[in-house]
Amino acid sequence: MSVGVLRYGVVGVGMMGCEHIRNLVAIEGCEVAAIADPHQPSRQNALQLAPSVSEYLDHREMLRKEHLDVVVIATPNFHHRQAIADALEHDVHVFVEKPLCITADECREVIEVERRASQQDRVVWVGLEYRFMAPTARLIAEVKKGSCGKVQMISIREHRFPFLNKVDNWNRFNRFTGGTLVEKCCHFFDLMILLAQARPKTVYASGAQSVNHLDERYGGAKPDILDNAYVTVEFDTGVRAMLDLSMFAEGGKNEQEICVVGDQGKIEALMPESLVRIGRRDKGRKGVEEVKVEQSSSTVVGMHFGASYIEHLEMQKAIREKSPSLVTLQDGLMSVAIGQAAHLSIAESRTVDFGEIEG
Numbered sequence: 001m002s003v004g005v006l007r008y009g010v011v012g013v014g015m016m017g018c019e020h021i022r023n024l025v026a027i028e029g030c031e032v033a034a035i036a037d038p039h040q041p042s043r044q045n046a047l048q049l050a051p052s053v054s055e056y057l058d059h060r061e062m063l064r065k066e067h068l069d070v071v072v073i074a075t076p077n078f079h080h081r082q083a084i085a086d087a088l089e090h091d092v093h094v095f096v097e098k099p100l101c102i103t104a105d106e107c108r109e110v111i112e113v114e115r116r117a118s119q120q121d122r123v124v125w126v127g128l129e130y131r132f133m134a135p136t137a138r139l140i141a142e143v144k145k146g147s148c149g150k151v152q153m154i155s156i157r158e159h160r161f162p163f164l165n166k167v168d169n170w171n172r173f174n175r176f177t178g179g180t181l182v183e184k185c186c187h188f189f190d191l192m193i194l195l196a197q198a199r200p201k202t203v204y205a206s207g208a209q210s211v212n213h214l215d216e217r218y219g220g221a222k223p224d225i226l227d228n229a230y231v232t233v234e235f236d237t238g239v240r241a242m243l244d245l246s247m248f249a250e251g252g253k254n255e256q257e258i259c260v261v262g263d264q265g266k267i268e269a270l271m272p273e274s275l276v277r278i279g280r281r282d283k284g285r286k287g288v289e290e291v292k293v294e295q296s297s298s299t300v301v302g303m304h305f306g307a308s309y310i311e312h313l314e315m316q317k318a319i320r321e322k323s324p325s326l327v328t329l330q331d332g333l334m335s336v337a338i339g340q341a342a343h344l345s346i347a348e349s350r351t352v353d354f355g356e357i358e359g
């Protein structure tokens with residue numbers, strides 16, 4: 001694994017793979033050398049962004065033939081486990097899109113494969129990029145510096161549009177995605193853990209597929225992904241967190257509203273309004289500071305406030321400085337495990353002890 005110009009190979013060049021390519025071509029000190037995707041239209045789109053890349057239909061052939069430094073995996077969720085295992089057989093750093101895998105068991109398998117491969121200084125990074133969106137990054141920084149005191153409550157509301165159409169409609173079925181609370185909401189469970197700095201203890205959820213995709217059929221099969229849910233997570237420190245998800249709520253100003261209440265104050269991040277509000281109990285309503293948080297102008301602003309650009313810069317820093325990944329396989333596992341626990345809670349109408357999933 002060299003530390004000169006970093007040669008990237010991208011596995012899966014659909015919407016998110018292209019987002020990575022768009023960002024990587026704008027970063028100095030790296031090049032996108034190869035792509036692997038069996039779907040010709042996806043490869044065609046990727047070639048428009050990086051015309052001189054080598055094209056492969058099979059990622060294993062790409063891994064064998066190209067001398068890559070970093071492999072980005074942006075295939076459908078159900079394929080991550082195999083793609084990571086294949087990549088880990090080579091001398092490469094690995095970036096894998098969220099969710100790490102579709103179940104906690106699969107995540108643990110991947111962690112074991114990585115441990116056995118024991119490649120020194122290898123950076124393996126999970127693309128939980130909401131950490132790097134400017135408003136959430138500011139909220140996290142404020143919590144860390146104690147602006148709201150000791151964290152007690154975290155509430156995350158995502159009210160957004162329905163799932164987009166994907167290649168082969170993989171995102172319409174739980175068996176390919178892990179379920180909406182894994183596929184989509186692993187981002188938010190990751191933020192909860194990061195903000196709570198504690199271990200989840202119990203998960204209770206209520207949710208259903210009430211509005212979206214009800215009339216769609218794929219090969220005769222009806223989509224089974226839920227489109228609305230409430231999830232509560234209790235942590236072993238007494239911190240409690242709540243997710244409010246609606247995927248038929250385009251009629252709102254913000255898609256995400258993240259709120260942390262501590263014993264001394266309250267911090268909110270609102271997106272896409274890009275506002276962070278910081279308030280102290282002792283200053284009351286009039287003392288609430290409202291900050292417009294913009295992404296740095298050097299960032300390639302793609303999806304999510306240019307978070308992919310920032311996470312690649314951070315990952316490259318870790319590679320060059322031989323420092324640890326900021327978003328580890330363990331982080332990937334925990335974010336999937338809460339989503340899985342929430343789905344189990346819905347399926348069995350009961351509170352799930354996190355230990356049942358954590359193992």
Ligand SMILES: NC(=O)c1ccc[n+]([C@@H]2O[C@H](COP(=O)([O-])OP(=O)(O)OC[C@H]3O[C@@H](n4cnc5c(N)ncnc54)[C@H](O)[C@@H]3O)[C@@H](O)[C@H]2O)c1
Binds near residue numbers: 038076
């Ligand atoms: N970080 C984020 O916020 C974010 C946003 C969207 C998607 N994602 C994640 O990115 C991943 C890809 O999602 P997407 O929206 O780009 O889906 P997509 O359907 O647009 O693209 C997936 C691509 O993978 C290709 N593919 C399928 N099997 C493959 C294989 N065996 N080898 C190589 N390529 C293969 C498909 O042909 C397709 O081009 C998913 O894991 C998704 O959860 C993350």
